[in-house]
Amino acid sequence: xxxxxxxxxxxxxxxxxxxxxxxxxxxxxxxxxxxxxxxxxxxxxxxxxxxxxxxxxxxxxxxxxxxxxxxxxxxxxxxxxxxxxxxxxxxxxxxxxxxxxxxxxxxxxxxxxxxxxxxxxxxxxxxxxxxxxxxxxxxxxxxxxxxxxxxxxxxxxxxxxxxxxxxxxxxxxxxxxxxxxxxxxxxxxxxxxxxxxxxxxxxxxxxxxxxxxxxxxxxxxxxxxxxxxxxx
DNA sequence: TAGGCCATCTGGTCCT
DNA sequence: AGGACCAGATGGCCTA
Numbered sequence: 001x002x003x004x005x006x007x008x009x010x011x012x013x014x015x016x017x018x019x020x021x022x023x024x025x026x027x028x029x030x031x032x033x034x035x036x037x038x039x040x041x042x043x044x045x046x047x048x049x050x051x052x053x054x055x056x057x058x059x060x061x062x063x064x065x066x067x068x069x070x071x072x073x074x075x076x077x078x079x080x081x082x083x084x085x086x087x088x089x090x091x092x093x094x095x096x097x098x099x100x101x102x103x104x105x106x107x108x109x110x111x112x113x114x115x116x117x118x119x120x121x122x123x124x125x126x127x128x129x130x131x132x133x134x135x136x137x138x139x140x141x142x143x144x145x146x147x148x149x150x151x152x153x154x155x156x157x158x159x160x161x162x163x164x165x166x167x168x169x170x171x172x173x174x175x176x177x178x179x180x181x182x183x184x185x186x187x188x189x190x191x192x193x194x195x196x197x198x199x200x201x202x203x204x205x206x207x208x209x210x211x212x213x214x215x216x217x218x219x220x221x222x223x224x225x226x227x228x229x230x231x232x
Numbered sequence: 233t234a235g236g237c238c239a240t241c242t243g244g245t246c247c248t
Numbered sequence: 249a250g251g252a253c254c255a256g257a258t259g260g261c262c263t264a
Contacts, residue, residue: 097250098242098243101242101251105240105241105242106240106241108252109239113239133237235262236261236262236263237262238259238260238262239259240257240259241256242256243256244253245253246251246252247252248251
């Protein structure tokens with residue numbers, strides 16, 4: 001079976017650098033708590049390496065535990081009884097795994113954000129440096145793709161005339177939009193009655209993709225009319 | 233100050 | 249067993 005990561009390979013590292021995102025590794029400006037955690041994790045791993053094994057070690061040659069030596073080793077053996085120490089070790093292992101999982105999750109989210117940034121880069125915005133939120137990026141990308149597809153379809157139809165056969169290369173009238181699976185199979189990117197009524201709709205089925213009227217707000221080629229942020 | 237957005241942590245589930 | 253993915257919780261920052 002294919003792993004998702006193989007299908008949706010993350011952007012190459014140099015690509016991320018181009019985007020000014022750096023490597024997927026945690027950013028250098030980590031909050032101090034993260035630094036502390038890394039330190040803590042290192043310390044914990046160090047301790048795990050150095051910690052006495054959960055089970056008592058057998059003497060190399062013979063049966064039985066190596067405890068007839070008469071003397072207690074100073075240092076680690078001092079303190080809590082063995083049961084408590086094994087419980088403590090288990091806790092440490094658990095904690096160490098959690099911290100590792102946290103790191104992986106952080107990197108995963110960084111990769112996701114890098115992909116979103118790459119998507120933002122190819123979306124036209126006004127002003128150019130306006131940063132879309134995550135949900136805005138996804139919704140606008142959806143509508144943008146739909147609009148481009150629609151533009152292609154119209155251009156193809158115009159070139160070939162009313163009965164042009166090659167127009168079939170692009171979605172035909174009435175066929176589902178490129179992302180008809182969006183929101184559970186809605187036929188249009190942003191039907192006004194849907195929960196996405198407030199989303200970007202560069203070319204809703206009611207209008208033409210090239211009609212500037214359908215590029216509202218900061219995404220319009222011209223000066224943006226004031227729009228409530230919620231309705232971007 | 234309320235609400236939105238975001239990063240991070242966390243525990244659960246699924247997959248290899 | 250360990251990693252990937254996911255969703256809920258939480259706290260910080262920002263803006264109207």
